[in-house]
Amino acid sequence: MLHLENVKKSYRQPNGEVLPILDIPRFDVASGEQMVLIGDSGCGKTTLLHVIAGISKADSGVVAVDRVNLARYSESTRDRIRAEKIGYVFQTFNLLPGFTALENVLLGMTFARGKRDPARARQLLDRVGLGHRIGHKPSHMSVGEQQRVAVARSLANRPQLLLADEPTANVDPRNQQHIVELIRKTCEEEQITLVMVTHSRDVADQFKRVDQLPEINLVAAKA
Template sequence: MIHLQNIRKSYKNDADASPVLSFDTWQLEAGERVALMGESGSGKTTLLNLLSGLLIPDSGVVEIDGTDLAKLSEAQRDRFRAGHIGYVFQTFHLLEGYTVLENVELGALFAKGHLEEGRADALLKLVGLGERKHYLPSQLSVGQQARVAFARALVNKPKILLADEPTGALDRQTGHQVLDLMLKTAIEQGITVVCATHDSDVASAFERTVRVEELR
């Protein structure tokens, strides 16, 4: 399902000559749920961005469901991402001028086809925000914003969910609620999950943990 081969990734403006990521192979089966751990600056976000095609490696292959992301044009990659991948960003990236419902609906913008009638509503109910769908993000608590970001990530029925420290800004209890919801949904729908986290307690909820430093 996810297959990475001979990956090297450095940033051009990085004076440090050694690449941020450099490893031979990494593979994930469909439906696997993996916690991605590592020191701050070790490359977790970089790896998630490679998996989503938001970044392309300097060399090597990122293959998702048999598609080599580097062989797609940028527009094709955007469409591919919309069709296959849900991404919960570390700081959620909700659009401030739009309501909660609109934020979730906008997640469908790049996808092929149309937003299924009632899908965004149903997802907001799933995350417990059905009553607040007409609020603006600024009118929500941080934990509620995390749940909107999660609902948006699911709007296109992705096979893969990437989450970048989705509980990092939340208190323990709220963090666990978001995490439980994410894992329960992933298990029910067979979604492959890669979740970056600093928290070994969060990581322990996953089937396995990969440390970025140990990818060689």
């Protein structure tokens, strides 16, 4: 499902110097597999997810999702491929404050094929335990409830790959395990490949496959 080969990514600093972020010789995740990448802050976790999702373009290498190499395409084409194949749970939720929970999930559906499926949206909100809150806006929800809306939105288009960036970082400890279990169970039921990044050992311990990012990313290994 996911294949990275000789992927490099760097950024140019204000003083003109090039700052390497990623240098990944190879990284693979099988279809339907659930795994977690663990590493300290600053080791390239979020940058890696952005490259996999096509939010950022790799400087070089292969970034293949379902045998489609995103590194070959323009930003607009990457956006379309991401909308059709990839779900993304952002650490900061990225919910639109003026929209209800239901409207936020419905909006996520329009990015791919432009078709809204209210029944699917309600089903997802029910699944994450928010069937009674579909008319509420983010400002009227707890942080944990906002994260669950974000999870539902990420699954709106039935993605083949779900990327989760520190999904428990802004959730209180009592709800962290619930959020992870919710994501994992939903991915298992819908046969979605899951890649989650975290710095939390408690989160990582819930997965059979745990990869240390410095073992994959040569830049982090040298830090």
